[in-house]
Amino acid sequence: MKSQWRLAGVVLAGALLVTGCGGGGAAATGGKVDLSFWDWDPNMDQVVAIWNTAHPDIHVTLTNPAGGDQLVAKMVTAHQAGNGPDLAKVEYQSLPSLVSNGVVADISQYTADTVRQFDEPTLRSTRFDGKVYGVPQDVAPLMLFYRKDIFQQYGIEVPTTWQDYATAAATLHQKAPAVSMTNFDAADPGWFTGLMQQAGADWWSASGDTWRVDINGSASKKVADYWQKLVADGLVAKNPSFSPQWNKQMNDGSLATWISGAWAPAQLGGIAPATKGKWAVAPLPAWSPGDRATGIWGGSATTVTADAKHPAEAAQFASWLNTDAEAITAQIRQINIYPAATAGRSLPVLSSPPAFFPDQANFYDLVKGVAPTARSFSMWGPNVTVTFSGYTDRFAAALQSGGSFGAALDAVQSSTVADMKKLGFAVS
Amino acid sequence: MAATRRLRRTALPYLLVLPAVVLFLLFVLVPGGYALVLSFQARKVSGGLLGSSTTQVFAGLDNYRAVLADTELWSGIGRMVLVGVIVIPATVGLALLFALLLDVPRVRLAKVTRLAIFLPYAVPGVIATLMWGFLYLPATSPIGGDHVDFFSSVGVFFSVANISVWGAVGFNMIVLCTALRSVPTEVHEAARIDGCTELGMALRIKIPLLRPAIAMCALFTVLGSLQLFNEPNTLKPLSNAISSTWVPLMKIYDDAFVDSDLNHAAATSVLFTAAALLVSWVASRFVQSRAAS
Structure with missing residues (x-):
């Protein structure tokens, strides 16, 4: 989601937006409130336009300075300089560290009505110690996206367990050596933490004010060992995702599956435009037959920053964006989100599949079916960036020189704990 | 008044x-x-x-102690030196070779060639690296990336060095060309009358006279090597070969903006700046003494 290769395009788009909005922005006078909003969703400008038409007194200006973790770094830096935006999109895993850095504001007083529109498991991602730090935008259960044409060509059944998945990978490798089941991505930890959650790992949990960090526990090691074997047997490719190499592999059918979040259809259009209609989605394979648990990859909230000059109006926009039927419908249609708001999950727009999956009419039914079984960690740690850069470096090194994935997890655990202790967090 | x-x-x-x-x-x-x-x-x-x-x-000297004990930083310095060992002689050597070749009187299209060799210097480092990245990646490579692994554990040093050399040779060549211009034509004529070949002139006359300019190019290239950042940082997302702490400047960037540890990054920066000043002072002393001899 956050490769540098995209950044170029994103920066360009952001620059165009800035210049595009620059013309009209200066006209804001009188009782009119101007809000700045950082968000990297494709087509979010069309959703913001709906708000701006309906609310002439509160104008929202959208910019797209970066995506994902890079936006988090920009938010922290901008906050230190005292010129952060009023609103920003933040992925759930980054929210605790932004709260800890004092970057996002407590908006409990403005969202008393808003929070009633979400169920408890969803709210847990944005409410800490009883304070609300963001309005959930979407939930992204981890699912198995597969090339139905490739599966059909080589007679492969859609795997329902990880055992089946490994068998299918071996069959595919035997019948078509040039095609890999998937690639092990060491650059972006999102999919891998999702697999950890599915297996029951709980990387961060808390009792009182004391943290417990368990990145290298038995559940995590089980997942790591499983993938190490697939890599060692040459059944999955080793190159990182979201790179030109990967785009080409996804586009030309060198990769048969993608373990990804429910937001994948909107991304696939840009990654592999030639594969429209060739993909299908299935629930993530299970560790034991019939176990329906899955993990999550991403999912975001709209946050109000501590630098916001009009927090009440900003919170009003964040609530509208994520609870108003028209706003959610536009986001499902334009951005392919699976909404976080309870009522949003019954909107009529969900009865038609995303544009990139024209043949899979039950796309959102499947997502709706697995969403309640998506497990997350009890909490995301206050320094996930350290954990994630540890993942990237350690697993990349293990792939490069054949090291052990289990040892990589041990190293990530110790660097994460060391950093938390250094900052002054209580870690048991 | x-x-x-x-x-x-x-x-x-x-x-x-x-x-x-x-x-x-x-x-x-x-x-x-x-x-x-x-x-x-x-x-x-x-x-x-x-x-x-x-x-x-x-925190007193805590950050400095942590920096000195940081094995990842020391490995990064090692990798930076390895790239430098390839980049410095290759850049200066190629720049000298091109400058001398273009100085031979019977060479044709000298101006066009000089411009062509200089042109890569005008391409910003990040853009150049994005372009080379496409050339290196197996799926998109037109230069044999599907047969040669440009991102193997050893190959990656040459892949990174190649981009630096490609970008820097032109500039250094111009410096040397300009220095060659200042050699009095009488010297050339005298050598030719004495029956000296073009090769002999290059080796016995031009190179000794170019010494101060070569020394300056070497110094520029040493300083450039210390600041290695754009090339590895832009190549990083393409492969597993480059970590986020691959060279010292990437480590500083990672500490400051990914791990949000500005203090550790600041201590590393202070030490690195001091070390870089020392290296350039020693290098310039060395260069001056060589140039004078």
């Missing part, structure tokens, strides 16, 4: 250097001083599970 003239004469030089001094103060000394202050502090959190209140506390 005389007093105003004297004042004007004494004030003018200061007025002329003022813009440079102001810029230097604002963008080098002040941030440098701020980094020095940060390097003696540490961020501590308190107040509940998420530590919603953050304070900067005095």
